[in-house]
Amino acid sequence: MTDVVEVLRRRAGTASFGELRGVVPRGAIRTALADGLIRRIARGVYALPPLPDPLAAARAQGGVVSHESAAFLHGMSVLELPDKPQVTVPRGQHRRLSPVSCRLHWADHVPSDGRVTSKLRTVLDCARTLPFDAGLTVADSALRLGMVDRSQLMVAAAELTGPGCRRAGRVAAAADGRAESPLESVFRSILIENGIDGFELQVVIQDGTFSARIDLGHRALRLAAECDGFAHHSSRLALTRDCRRHVNLTVRGWRLLRFTWEDVMFDREWVVASIRAAMAGPAGHHNWAGVGGLSGEALAG
Known part of the structure; x- marks a missing residue:
């Protein structure tokens, strides 16, 4: 709990x-x-109760909106909403008395124009200060939305110095715009931090009669992993289609592991143990044609 x-x-x-x-x-x-x-x-x-206006907090402190608050204003995904607006001010500047509460950061180079850090600066700030899963969530979404370019992110992260620069480099190296949700980003962070290799994002499985795309797939082991939100099945028809898809993957030799939001966010040890157990088991079979006397047309139905 x-x-x-x-x-x-x-x-x-x-x-x-x-x-x-x-x-x-x-x-x-x-x-x-x-x-x-x-x-x-x-x-x-x-x-949650409404937070103070981050733009008002930045104006009150003579700084700019930054970190998770800037990511949220830019429309990037954030793993957690900050409990207070995040504001960056020039190094050496003292906190000003203000009724607008915020969390201050100090930096040598603070943009003098605009009210929010740039998209690239925002991703880097988050990458160097947040836990790996939260930083990766921001970076993945920025790439997915086309807000930053991956090569640009890699170069900028490599040029960083000071606290958090190695953490930022790690996030930049792992960032992938194919992650379609914060849940997928967190799931990937779990795999990376536990040294679990071989999984690729958005793997397409298809033949002449069937096609499906899975969140993460291990081709060599024919092992699929998917993350489902609470409202994954919005209707009876959606449930039926999902069950049919599951069967079609299974008869083609793929084992499907499905994890809920609660699993990924709050029971990561079990997630890791389950994946490792599945990887240690036998790989999926490779001769699905005619399984159970069904034709390819019947399986694809």
């Missing part, structure tokens, strides 16, 4: 009652609501 506020921060600030109940007790939700730590914005939907 984990904290209600942490769950909401990792869901961009909002979650349904069902999503919260997957990882926190009912009583914790009631307590957080009574204490004002969360608020109900609709029936069965909860959110």
Whole structure:
């Protein structure tokens, strides 16, 4: 079990009652609501209280919006919403008295124009200060959205000096715009940090009668890993299609491991143990044609 506020921060600030109940007790939700730590914005939907305006905080401190706050304003994915606006000011400048609360960072080079750090600077700031999974989430989304170029990111990270430069280089080397969600980015960070190699993003499996794309696939072992959100099956038809897809992958020799948001975010040891156990097992079979007397047309249906 984990904290209600942490769950909401990792869901961009909002979650349904069902999503919260997957990882926190009912009583914790009631307590957080009574204490004002969360608020109900609709029936069965909860959110964090609104944060102070990051632009107002930056103006009050004579700096610029930066780090996770800048990433959020740019439209990049963030693993967790910051508990306070993030603002960067010139090194040596003292904190100003202000009713707008914020978290200050100091730097030698602070843009004199604009109110938010550049997209590239934002990715680098996050990469050098955040945990690996959170930094990778920002970098992946920036690449996916075309906000930064991968070669540009690699060069800029290599030129960094000072605290966090090695961490930023690691994030830049691992960043991949093919990751389609923060959940996939976090899942990849788990694989990387635990030395699990061989998985590729967005692997396409196809033959004459069937085609599917999986989140991450290990071609040599025919092992697929997918991350499913709470509302993965939005209808009965979606469930039926997903089951059919699962069967089609299985009869073609692929083993499919499916992990929920709660697994990836809060039970990473089990995720790692499960993947390693699957990798240690026998690889998928390679002769699927005619399995169980079914033709290719029947399998693709």
